[in-house]
Amino acid sequence: MPVSLVEWAIPAAMLLCGLGFMAAGVMGFPTVRWGGALCFLGSGFALMLIQTVSLSIVKPITEDALILLGVAFACRALLQRFGYKAHPHLELAIIASTGLLAMLSLLLFKNVRLETFFTQIGCFLILLSCNARIWRSCVTLSDRILLGTFIFFALVMAGQCAIYIAVDDPQPIVGAWRQSVWGSLVQYTGLFGSIILTFAVMIAVSLDHIEKYRRDAQVDPLTALLNRRGLEAFLASNRGRAFVEGTGAVLMADIDHFKAINDRFGHQFGDKVLADFGAVLRDHVNDLGCTVRLGGEEFAILLPGTSLDQAVALAERMRQALEVYPWSQCTTDCIVTASFGVTRFERDEPFASAIARADKLLYRAKRDGRNCTVADSPSIVVSLRPLHKALV
Numbered sequence: 001m002p003v004s005l006v007e008w009a010i011p012a013a014m015l016l017c018g019l020g021f022m023a024a025g026v027m028g029f030p031t032v033r034w035g036g037a038l039c040f041l042g043s044g045f046a047l048m049l050i051q052t053v054s055l056s057i058v059k060p061i062t063e064d065a066l067i068l069l070g071v072a073f074a075c076r077a078l079l080q081r082f083g084y085k086a087h088p089h090l091e092l093a094i095i096a097s098t099g100l101l102a103m104l105s106l107l108l109f110k111n112v113r114l115e116t117f118f119t120q121i122g123c124f125l126i127l128l129s130c131n132a133r134i135w136r137s138c139v140t141l142s143d144r145i146l147l148g149t150f151i152f153f154a155l156v157m158a159g160q161c162a163i164y165i166a167v168d169d170p171q172p173i174v175g176a177w178r179q180s181v182w183g184s185l186v187q188y189t190g191l192f193g194s195i196i197l198t199f200a201v202m203i204a205v206s207l208d209h210i211e212k213y214r215r216d217a218q219v220d221p222l223t224a225l226l227n228r229r230g231l232e233a234f235l236a237s238n239r240g241r242a243f244v245e246g247t248g249a250v251l252m253a254d255i256d257h258f259k260a261i262n263d264r265f266g267h268q269f270g271d272k273v274l275a276d277f278g279a280v281l282r283d284h285v286n287d288l289g290c291t292v293r294l295g296g297e298e299f300a301i302l303l304p305g306t307s308l309d310q311a312v313a314l315a316e317r318m319r320q321a322l323e324v325y326p327w328s329q330c331t332t333d334c335i336v337t338a339s340f341g342v343t344r345f346e347r348d349e350p351f352a353s354a355i356a357r358a359d360k361l362l363y364r365a366k367r368d369g370r371n372c373t374v375a376d377s378p379s380i381v382v383s384l385r386p387l388h389k390a391l392v
Contacts, residue, residue, distance in 0.1 A: 007049055010191040014042030017198045030208075033077035034201045038194055040070030045190050057106050064102050064119040067190075068095045071123045074197065075130035078146055082134045090129060098122030116186060117164040124157035140211065142204035149200040153193060160189065220293040222271060223278025231292045231300070235351065240290075243304040244351055248289070249311030251301040252341040252358040253281065253318070256370040258297040261336065273336055277322055284318045300355065308344045308375055315340040315373045323371065337371035344376070 021035030044066030076086045098118045105114035138144045218230030234240040262270040285291045289303035303311055322338050341361030345354045365374040
């Protein structure tokens with residue numbers, strides 16, 4: 001029976017999707033491996049439709065190899081996304097062993113059903129090994145979409161394997177399996193699987209770019225801290241609302257004599273000071289709170305559920321870390337310092353009032369000689385350090 005145009009549309013759709021992804025990869029999108037996977041699958045399904053005059057072993061084994069390689073490439077693309085390295089020896093072992101069993105099914109039993117069964121087993125094992133490695137690493141919505149797609153594929157492969165164990169064999173003549181219901185199931189599984197994979201990858205890549213643009217809009221590029229827009233987004237988030245509705249501490253920090261640093265050492269060194277001070281703040285705050293560059297040399301830190309004593313102790317650790325920070329770019333022995341204002345954030349207090357209060361305390365630290373921490377409680381001792389060997 002001749003192959004219909006509808007049947008040829010299946011591998012054609014896979015190849016078009018694959019080539020489209022590879023073209024998108026040339027334009028900078030992370031889709032080259034996805035495109036390669038679909039091209040392998042499309043080639044395998046296309047070869048499946050080419051008719052021979054006798055039962056041949058070379059063509060079906062080549063088909064199986066292309067399909068298994070397509071699944072392996074798709075799994076590699078998924079692993080790369082999550083930062084995992086592929087296990088080539090495991091992939092090779094699965095492809096070689098299931099390919100050998102498929103070949104023996106044709107050589108010894110002339111059984112296309114068994115050949116298809118072992119190929120599907122190989123696809124299932126490759127998918128299973130990939131899913132088992134990444135399922136705990138999903139963070140974003142796009143991660144979950146792709147993982148869910150691959151789990152669905154693995155379940156489909158397992159279901160088809162169970163079906164192929166139970167069904168009867170067609171007659172051992174050329175084209176009998178392709179024309180059977182079960183052969184059609186393989187074709188249409190490939191078609192719908194490639195369509196689902198294409199849409200899943202497109203959605204994931206789109207969500208990734210949306211997230212990247214959001215981060216770029218909310219993150220200060222020099223210090224990698226949140227900017228003012230990022231602070232607004234944080235306060236609107238669940239974690240930010242929990243902070244505003246609860247208690248905690250607000251810190252304001254400012255690099256001392258920053259204009260003089262720029263004037264004496266140049267703006268390139270000034271940028272280095274800002275970036276490294278941001279890193280000092282980020283490393284000390286870590287997951288305890290939210291660190292923001294408000295603009296210029298001024299920074300804010302939000303610490304949910306933190307007492308005033310704890311916040312002052314943290315500010316002191318950060319201030320001292322900057323004071324002893326090694327500046328290899330300086331030809332002289334220099335010190336960069338910062339001043340801190342620390343206040344307690346009370347439950348249901350307007351956030352703007354807490355920021356304003358911390359800002360006043362920061363300016364008090366500036367008036368008191370800089371390189372110190374000032375808090376708004378008389379029980380907190382203001383820490384003041386002499387500016388020996390100061391930068392300016």
